[in-house]
Amino acid sequence: MTGMYLDAASTEPVSEDVIRAMMPFLTEAYANPMSVHSAGKTAAKALEAARASLAADLGARPDDVIFTSGGxxxxxxxxxxxxxxxxxxxxxxxxxxxxxxIIVSSIEHPAVLESARWLERWFGCEVVEIPVDAQAHIDLDALRGELEQGRLDVPSETAKPRNATVLVSAMLANNEVGTVEPVDDIARIAHACGVPLHVDAVQAAGQIPIRMREWDVDAMSLSGHKFGTPKGLGALLLRSRVPIEPLINGGGQERSLRSGTQNVAGAVALAVALRDANTRMRGIQRQLVASRDRLIDAVMRVEPKARLTGDPMRRLPGHASFVFPGLSGEALLVDLDARGIACSSGSACAVGRHEAPGTLLAMGYAEPVAKSAVRMTFREPLAPEQINQIAAAVEESCTSL
Structure with a gap:
């Protein structure tokens, strides 16, 4: 790819190490891991080794891991x-x-929000959206209040829910503005009312340390292409204490929760890519944060009207996001691309939409300002000359537009 790629939050390239790790399970050790012969056992052993590796890097246990097609x-x-x-x-x-x-935050990914709305249509659920502040932090007092409101004053067996709220879902790190949420606090609040917590960690995995069980999270989603696997790979980490119904029925693979022949090469890719991403993160995080902050300063210096979105400190290390009041974010992205800078306006998962980013609207931005959003995300520290090049392109684009 020519130019400078600042859209790592949308997807990352697949490394040669990951491709090499996958190849034997595409060409030689290709047997079905459910088969009882020796070739099948070889594949099954690789699958379980990948499961154990992924769990270890996320602070979970191997039997928590359910392989899926993505976030x-x-x-x-x-x-x-x-x-x-x-x-x-x-x-x-x-x-x-x-x-x-169903309680969700107002800044969740469409995969969560639309799932909640589906439950509203087909099961009569009430969907409650918890507001966020101007930096995209979830309002914990509002969450606590909604959970208290859902308590049922009806005698019940201990094993059955005593709260009308069946689930809380909150993301770990926001894809549009990079703010990191206190999911351990959210888990404590939810569990105090007997409600499980699902965390969408798609944008966070491989970027910040994750400790699922230490945080007492019940379920956690991730997507491999965000940290360097081929697209179409992911996992749900789910603790056995949580009741759940499968959405795909069949042969009973993955604890009967995700039937279908397992993608052994994909599972190996997930494990290798996450291990590599976590190792890289530990080695460069300080430099990545420093270059992120220098980029933010440079952009706001050349364009005084620009405003940083999200928490300036508690945010993903390689994530810089802005609004440029008075400009069209879409036009700015096209102009920056012509100048060799590839970035985005937020989520890359909303096909064909040119709407204002929902996270920014929830944060209180007016729609015209929200539509001026630009997100720059990267996984390696930026050199000073790269930051100067980006800032110059931003300045030229803002001037020309």
Missing amino acids: TESDNLAVKGIAMARIRRMRDAYGESVTPR
Whole structure:
């Protein structure tokens, strides 16, 4: 790719190490891991080794890991599957009179928000969106209040839900503005009311340390292409204490929660890519943060009207996001691309949409300002000359537009 690629939050390239690790399971050790012969056992052994490696790098246990096709499927399985299981138990206990509730933050990815809306349409759930502040931090007091409102004053067996809220879902790091959320605090608040927590960690995996069980998170989604695998690979980490219904039925693979012949080469790719990303992160995080902050300063120096979006400190290390009031973000992206700078306006997963980024609207930005958003994301520290080149391109683009 020519020019400078500043859209790592959308996707990353696949490294030669990952490709080399995958190749034996595409060419030689290609057997079905469910087969009982020796070739199948070889594939099964590789699959379980990948599961153990992925779990270790996310602070989980091997039996937490369910391999999927990516973040969208993982989010759908978590939100719909957990909600459906808990709705069934709730209605068994209390009948049809109780309206189940799903709590999400107002800045969730469409894979979470649309899954919640699906439950609203088909299961009559009430979807509650928790507001965020001007830096995209979830309002913990509002979350606590909504959970308290969902308490059921009805005698029940201990094993059955006693809160009309069946699930809380919150992202670990926001894809549009990079703000990192306190998911350990969110887990404590949810669990105090007997409600499980799903965390969308798609944008965070490989960028910041993740400790799923230490944070007491119940379910966590990730997507491999965000940290260097081929597209179409991901996982849901799910603790066995959480009831869940499968969305795909069949041969019973992946704890009967994601039936279908497992992609052994893909599982190996996930494990190798995440291990490499975490190793790289530990070695360069300080430099990455420093170059991010220098880039932010440089952009705001050449364009005084630019405003940083998200938390200036508690944000992903290689994530700089801005609004440019008075300009069109789409026009700015096209002009920057012509000058050799590839970046984006936010989520790359909303096909064909030219709407204002939902996160910025939830943060209180007016729609015209939100539509001026630009996001620059990178995984390696930027050299001073690169920062100067980016700043010069921004200055020229803003002037020409």
